Amino acid sequence: MIGIGSDHGGFDLKREIIKHFEENNIQYKDFGTYSEESTDYPIYGKKVAKAVVSGECEKGILICGTGIGISITANKIKGIRAALCHDVFSAKATRLHNNANILAMGGRVVGAGLALEIVDAFLNTEFSNDERHIRRINMIEKNE
Numbered sequence: 390m391i392g393i394g395s396d397h398g399g400f401d402l403k404r405e406i407i408k409h410f411e412e413n414n415i416q417y418k419d420f421g422t423y424s425e426e427s428t429d430y431p432i433y434g435k436k437v438a439k440a441v442v443s444g445e446c447e448k449g450i451l452i453c454g455t456g457i458g459i460s461i462t463a464n465k466i467k468g469i470r471a472a473l474c475h476d477v478f479s480a481k482a483t484r485l486h487n488n489a490n491i492l493a494m495g496g497r498v499v500g501a502g503l504a505l506e507i508v509d510a511f512l513n514t515e516f517s518n519d520e521r522h523i524r525r526i527n528m529i530e531k532n533e
């Protein structure tokens with residue numbers, strides 16, 4: 390199950406990603422927002438982050454206008470490694486190296502075509518399990 394959430398700035402892109410999930414039989418849970426009305430990104434960043442940490446969702450996708458506010462929010466939750474990615478290379482690398490459990494994007498930064506490729510790269514890349522990367526993730530967790 391993939392958790393997905395956005396504020397109004399990410400609402401259109403969230404809709405495109407949900408359409409992509411439905412076309413590809415990817416199970417998801419939509420944590421809102423559910424309209425274009427102005428709202429506050431920390432609400433959705435927290436909801437999706439909590440769902441990932443609790444195990445309800447294996448990974449999360451968060452979108453706001455830039456992806457910045459919502460990724461900062463998610464990274465405040467213990468156990469979350471949210472990666473703001475606007476290219477496919479970074480989306481793959483953050484799974485391989487950081488074992489990122491949330492992908493953040495900016496709906497005002499990337500078009501839907503690129504965003505869907507980023508989503509697929511993120512969801513289809515496994516963590517490397519490399520000892521160096523595990524050590525560095527453990528070092529991050531010591532700061533939580």
Ligand code: RB5
Binds near residue numbers: 397455457459
């Ligand atoms: C909302 O206007 C905007 O500030 C928000 O979507 C996001 O870009 C914040 O980081």
